Amino acid sequence: MRVKGKVAVVTGGGSGIGCATSLRLAEEGAAVVVADLNEEAAANTAEVIKEAGGDATFVKTDVTNPDDVQQLISTATQTYKGLDILFNNAGISNQELKLTELSLEEWDQVINVNLKGVYLGMKYAIPEMEKQNGGSIINTSSVLGFKGKKYQAPYNASKAGVVTLTQNAALEFGTKNIRVNAIAPGVIDTPIVDGWRENEWKWEIISKANALRRLGKPEEVANAVLFLASDEASFITGSTLMVDGGGLTF
Ligand SMILES: NC(=O)c1ccc[n+]([C@@H]2O[C@H](COP(=O)([O-])OP(=O)(O)OC[C@H]3O[C@@H](n4cnc5c(N)ncnc54)[C@H](O)[C@@H]3O)[C@@H](O)[C@H]2O)c1
Known part of the structure; x- marks a missing residue:
């Protein structure tokens, strides 16, 4: 077991990538605290883990x-x-609108969930990790943290911010044996992309816009998070791992 005896907190653990990662971490021996705005979804993930014999x-x-x-x-x-x-996985997307048409409320909400949420997670978790001389933090960026896409202003900005915030925390707490990395998923088959799915011709293009010419699965992202969380990644910090099927290079 790759994270046996460890304690993990997963935000946005009620759905998609967070749910798959909660299950994967539990399978590999971690006790998982599933956090989500959607209480029912979080409870459901914890229940699935317990039914499989894990701790959550x-x-x-x-x-x-x-x-x-x-x-x-x-x-x-x-x-x-x-x-x-x-x-630190909880995240939301924005309505597909030009930045001039986007409401200020929506800008604030996307930045608050995707970027401030990551900051708050680290702000309160790191002192606890310092007490026990180490820990591993994985923040969720996106391919859209590396390239601008029309009508994605707050999402792009928030996910780009996660990349340097991750480096910042890695530098500040490396000597405390706290590793801080990020993942940058491409298009993954979860409810967050449902808005794109509705437009058939657009979805055909978006869902295959990578070197592997297919959609990613939440379980494939979960495996990358598991690796970064585990001691196998002991000399990796401050990095952002693309989990995008080659989407950034496409
Ligand atoms: N699916 C993709 O294609 C993709 C690609 C790149 C990055 N990501 C990122 O991966 C992360 C997970 O997304 P997903 O695809 O699993 O989406 P999802 O919609 O399936 O899951 C997101 C979860 O976050 C929760 N959430 C939303 N706002 C919250 C808040 N304020 N507090 C706590 N929980 C909140 C939701 O209730 C939901 O359970 C997000 O940060 C997303 O931006 C997803």
Whole structure:
């Protein structure tokens, strides 16, 4: 087992990549605290883990709310006596609109969930990891953190921000044995891309816009997160791993 005995917090663990990663980490021996704004979805992920013989709990969390995030981290450390892995994964997309047409509220919401949420997770988890002399944090960027796409202004900006925020945290806490990395998924088959799926011809192009000419699966992203979370990645920090089927180069 690759993360046996470790304690992991996964935000956005009720759906898609977060759900698949929660299950994968549990399969490999971690106790998982599943956090999501959608309480029912988080509870369901935790239940699936327990039914399979793993250890999990869930906490209703809005990653944009500092009190919620503090409560999440303290639930993890009190329930399981520590915190080894944080997967800052919760994220939302924006309506496909020109930046001039986008509401200020939507700009703020996307930046708050995708970027501030990552910051808050690290702000409250790192002191706990420092107490135990180490930990591994994985933040979720995107291929769209590396290339601009029309009508994706706040999503692009938030995901680009995650890349340098990750480097920043890696530099500040490397000597505390806390590794901080990011993943940059391409198009993965989860509900977040449902908006694109509705347009048949567009979906045909988007879902195959990579070297492998297919959509990625949440489980394929989960395996990358598991690797970065585990001791196998002991000399990797500050990096962003593309999990995009070659989408960035396409
Ligand atoms: N699916 C893709 O193609 C793709 C590509 C690149 C990056 N990503 C990123 O991967 C991450 C996971 O996305 P997914 O594809 O699994 O989407 P998803 O919609 O299936 O899951 C996102 C989860 O985050 C939760 N969430 C939303 N706002 C929240 C908040 N404020 N607090 C707590 N939880 C909240 C949702 O309830 C949901 O369960 C996101 O950060 C997304 O931007 C996804």
